[in-house]
Amino acid sequence: MTFLIALTLFVLAVFLGVELITKVPPTLHTPLMSGSNAISGITLIGAIATAGTDYSWLTNILVLGAVALATINVVGGFLVTHRMLGMFNRKR
Amino acid sequence: MTFLIALTLFVLAVFLGVELITKVPPTLHTPLMSGSNAISGITLIGAIATAGTDYSWLTNILVLGAVALATINVVGGFLVTHRMLGMFNRKR
Amino acid sequence: MDTFVQLGYLVSAALFILGLKRLSRPRTAVQGNMLGSTGMLVAVIVTLIGTEAAGIGIIIAGVILGGTIGVLLATRVAMTGMPQLVALFNGFGGIASLLVGAATLYPDLAEGVELEATDLATGALTIGIGAITFTGSLVAFAKLQELLTGDITQPAALRAANIGLVAMSAALGVLLVVMSGSIWMWLLALAALAAGITLVLPIGGADMPVVIALLNSFSGVAASTTGFVLGNSLLIIAGALVGASGLVLTLIMCRAMNRSLGNVLFGAIDAVAAGADGDRIYDGKVTSASADDVAMMLDTAAKVAIIPGYGMAVAQAQHAVRDLTRALEGQGKEVVFAIHPVAGRMPGHMNVLLAEAEIPYEQLKEMEHINPSFGQVDVAIVIGANDVVNPDARDDPDSPIAGMPILDADRARTVVVIKRSLSPGFAGVPNPLFALDNTMMLFGDGKAAVEEIITALADL
Amino acid sequence: MDTFVQLGYLVSAALFILGLKRLSRPRTAVQGNMLGSTGMLVAVIVTLIGTEAAGIGIIIAGVILGGTIGVLLATRVAMTGMPQLVALFNGFGGIASLLVGAATLYPDLAEGVELEATDLATGALTIGIGAITFTGSLVAFAKLQELLTGDITQPAALRAANIGLVAMSAALGVLLVVMSGSIWMWLLALAALAAGITLVLPIGGADMPVVIALLNSFSGVAASTTGFVLGNSLLIIAGALVGASGLVLTLIMCRAMNRSLGNVLFGAIDAVAAGADGDRIYDGKVTSASADDVAMMLDTAAKVAIIPGYGMAVAQAQHAVRDLTRALEGQGKEVVFAIHPVAGRMPGHMNVLLAEAEIPYEQLKEMEHINPSFGQVDVAIVIGANDVVNPDARDDPDSPIAGMPILDADRARTVVVIKRSLSPGFAGVPNPLFALDNTMMLFGDGKAAVEEIITALADL
Numbered sequence A, B: 001m002t003f004l005i006a007l008t009l010f011v012l013a014v015f016l017g018v019e020l021i022t023k024v025p026p027t028l029h030t031p032l033m034s035g036s037n038a039i040s041g042i043t044l045i046g047a048i049a050t051a052g053t054d055y056s057w058l059t060n061i062l063v064l065g066a067v068a069l070a071t072i073n074v075v076g077g078f079l080v081t082h083r084m085l086g087m088f089n090r091k092r
Numbered sequence C, D: 001m002d003t004f005v006q007l008g009y010l011v012s013a014a015l016f017i018l019g020l021k022r023l024s025r026p027r028t029a030v031q032g033n034m035l036g037s038t039g040m041l042v043a044v045i046v047t048l049i050g051t052e053a054a055g056i057g058i059i060i061a062g063v064i065l066g067g068t069i070g071v072l073l074a075t076r077v078a079m080t081g082m083p084q085l086v087a088l089f090n091g092f093g094g095i096a097s098l099l100v101g102a103a104t105l106y107p108d109l110a111e112g113v114e115l116e117a118t119d120l121a122t123g124a125l126t127i128g129i130g131a132i133t134f135t136g137s138l139v140a141f142a143k144l145q146e147l148l149t150g151d152i153t154q155p156a157a158l159r160a161a162n163i164g165l166v167a168m169s170a171a172l173g174v175l176l177v178v179m180s181g182s183i184w185m186w187l188l189a190l191a192a193l194a195a196g197i198t199l200v201l202p203i204g205g206a207d208m209p210v211v212i213a214l215l216n217s218f219s220g221v222a223a224s225t226t227g228f229v230l231g232n233s234l235l236i237i238a239g240a241l242v243g244a245s246g247l248v249l250t251l252i253m254c255r256a257m258n259r260s261l262g263n264v265l266f267g268a269i270d271a272v273a274a275g276a277d278g279d280r281i282y283d284g285k286v287t288s289a290s291a292d293d294v295a296m297m298l299d300t301a302a303k304v305a306i307i308p309g310y311g312m313a314v315a316q317a318q319h320a321v322r323d324l325t326r327a328l329e330g331q332g333k334e335v336v337f338a339i340h341p342v343a344g345r346m347p348g349h350m351n352v353l354l355a356e357a358e359i360p361y362e363q364l365k366e367m368e369h370i371n372p373s374f375g376q377v378d379v380a381i382v383i384g385a386n387d388v389v390n391p392d393a394r395d396d397p398d399s400p401i402a403g404m405p406i407l408d409a410d411r412a413r414t415v416v417v418i419k420r421s422l423s424p425g426f427a428g429v430p431n432p433l434f435a436l437d438n439t440m441m442l443f444g445d446g447k448a449a450v451e452e453i454i455t456a457l458a459d460l
């Protein structure tokens, strides 16, 4: 993938992100924030892909930290969002 | 560009197109249709890129036809949209 | 160099996106169209610079030829001819994609170069979809331009043939991928061209706008698959944007008519066949009136609603209607226009015509907004509209147009209907509105009739 | 194999998109979150299958460790602690991006392998933005968790330091690209970590939600640039989606407070400094009331509006408020909740709390809907809200919060304000509402005060 194709993907996704989020009701700001925050934990797959490419102790530690921290972000983020939304939904 | 990256671009653009167009007022259906129709004339750049890759008379004729027809679509499409929108806008 | 081209394509894609975004809001639509055309210009310039201009002669010849024709068509056509012109342009886009696909694949196929299966598959899609778009759009054009008139006698046979041809195209596409010979490519093109004709031929003229939007979506997809064949990111993106937006527009229109896409494509003729016995409904119940009668009725009215339809476009009556409006307003009456979303032959058709006649936008009321207040309307003047004010759609569940939302003109105190005869509108069904006690028919050409009313009003 | 991974990534990206789309509509939000997490699962599985699992031990250890901590944190936290937890998670995402960036670049940098300038540049961005996200989020967490309290004495100095550190980070990033040594990478990380601290430290606690949304956007961008470094399409797309949506959310919130982003980031402290002389406003004009007084007032009311604010969250008074509502409704009164978009410390904060107490969604009225009808409200009960009902924002153009839209509680026939003292809310400005003739203050903890009212009502 060339840099410019990568940039094209980036630009398309930015436009899409803007369109998806404009006009959310304030009620949903908090769950939307924590839900999209969980998605930003996608860096986890970067961490996984990086593991095992190098055997120096320094990179191994960096990678272990990256995997663990990104997992907290992902797992915690989705769970907490679910809990929050659950409170809204009991009412409908 | 691999096929799957191409497919990824396609999928992103489809999502984006859907988001951009949902909830257009009926008033704008006709100009929107002709405006997006003009954009579909983008195949013109495909025609241009194809010109000169091969010198057989058959491909040359195909390419000439493609360039001319796509140009009609592009030029005519944008112009006609502009005329239509002009009628709306005089009033504001 | 490649980086430069890619960067230009990215800028162009962004301009298309911003353009579409603005095109879909009334205030910014003109600007949106400008952005779109700027994007196209950027794309063309970048491509010209970026490719070895070996075929530059062909390119220049093609652009001059196409540009001239495009400008002539776009500037000469009357506003009423818009729908068919858009169909025609759309067809040209489709065949251009077909030709590009063929021109790219043909040399390699002819020389027996081994091609990737994905390239062959997307090439086959380009050719198939481009071909359907082309002939389908031409048929739509011919129908709207009334080059093709008269009833289609064998809709069922055409539909069967269409299914056969689409299946055959698919099979030929698979053969092209598997066997990789140029003969399959040409056969595929032929089958798909025939499929486009049989797809659109049996569809009623009233449904053409939906068909055009759908074919517009097709032409976008064809451009996009061309991008797959050429490895061109901008073609992929722009084509996909148009493909998606065309499909969304199609579905929005179907929803406005309360019909499914399948029903539009495969159900229209049956509906027309179903409603024919207008005589029984109209017999002895239709009140015919003169322009003087209408003027007297208007004289005592305080609130007037004008309902334009396809007939107003045919009669080019929009300027006369504007004059009538001004005359009535001069007498202190309130005049509004009730605009049905599918009045005319094209979405927004009435808005374009009335805007042309400089009727202020604020005076045009959408269906949902005006319907609840028809009870307060003293006189509803229906000019060349028919299906969009047919109470059967609302009241008779067995009507072929049952469920289509309508303007409740029949709830006005008095209804004046201006048309040339009792013949039906595009859905082909009779309209009980014409036989109501509070309806008076003013038979005649739309423009002439309105002008007569104006004169009669002045003479009162 | 690569095709398989790419296909999995495409599916995952589509799931994220659908997830975000649904998350932004109340009816589909739960489903949206499910789709998002499914997308993440697909991405992880595909990555595990697709990469040579050389470091599988590390991966498993990391996932188990992180997963356990994540589950514990997410299930243990109280609803009032949500904002800071989101900040914390966000910081972890930021540092993970930083670490991935460093782990990818470091081996090559250390061995002197020549790297593309674009890889180094996006690597520098990853490290810089990841670092700012990390420390910025930690400071936001500490502020919200009230680990960091007290006024920041030198906001101007901190801001100057912040500008210096950001400039330094940029310079170090350029050095990294040009000189390509690992030392620049570590220095860059340090400078950016310090920049994150100095960025968030001077910002007032009331503005933390905006800051968190902004840092959320940053963490998305950091993930996206990680994707550039690794050539990973999914990271690019998902990161960009979050980056854009975080920014849009930030701007929506700023608009709800009628402030610019620049003002939020660099102007908050001044506002707090500006409003201090509450004494003059309140002196001798504040009417203090007992729970019995309030109950008597409520007894004659027909329409009651409850306005919750941050204090209700602090007091955990939502269940008591629900009981009060039921009691009043039992006496045939109409009770509505007026929800200000930035009441509390987090957008939607009040909605979450009231939903927890099972107050029906239909009873919650948004600001624009309730404001025109405050004239018909007999008693407005303000529970722990302050800034969002400050009439100065509407009437005094010199007020530090001038222009922020407020709930027009002062237009109700009678206002009851429940809070512990006359001390200001988070904007730090005095509130003339408390000194109005038709306002009675019920001093005390929110929960206790509401319970007293319920008892008093029952005893009437």
Ligand SMILES: NC(=O)c1ccc[n+]([C@@H]2O[C@H](COP(=O)([O-])OP(=O)(O)OC[C@H]3O[C@@H](n4cnc5c(N)ncnc54)[C@H](OP(=O)(O)O)[C@@H]3O)[C@@H](O)[C@H]2O)c1
Residues within 6 Å of the ligand: C205, C206, C207, C208, C209, C210, C257, C308, C309, C310, C311, C312, C314, C315, C341, C342, C343, C344, C345, C346, C347, C348, C349, C383, C384, C385, C386, C387, C388, C389, C418, C419, C420, C421, C422, C423, C424, C425, C426, C427, C444, C445, C446, C447
């Ligand atoms: N707008 C769209 O986008 C769209 C899309 C798809 C389908 N359609 C369909 O098109 C139809 C539109 O309804 P509509 O009410 O506007 O039109 P309509 O139902 O087609 O009726 C038009 C009427 O105009 C009369 N007319 C024709 N020429 C005239 C002239 N020169 N002067 C006076 N009257 C004239 C005709 O009656 P005479 O021959 O007796 O004069 C005819 O009954 C609907 O069925 C709709 O579903 C529209």
Ligand SMILES: NC(=O)c1ccc[n+]([C@@H]2O[C@H](COP(=O)([O-])OP(=O)(O)OC[C@H]3O[C@@H](n4cnc5c(N)ncnc54)[C@H](OP(=O)(O)O)[C@@H]3O)[C@@H](O)[C@H]2O)c1
Residues within 6 Å of the ligand: D206, D207, D208, D209, D210, D257, D308, D309, D310, D311, D312, D314, D315, D341, D342, D343, D344, D345, D346, D347, D348, D349, D383, D384, D385, D386, D387, D388, D389, D418, D419, D420, D421, D422, D423, D424, D425, D426, D427, D444, D445, D446, D447
């Ligand atoms: N929601 C968001 O997303 C968001 C985002 C950014 C900024 N903000 C800012 O946050 C503020 C929110 O306004 P607000 O009116 O909800 O809150 P506020 O203005 O911060 O006032 C909260 C009040 O609650 C009282 N309180 C605290 N603990 C209490 C307890 N245990 N029992 C009873 N009362 C208690 C406090 O007074 P006492 O100490 O006298 O009791 C205080 O005056 C606004 O300035 C807004 O701009 C919110």
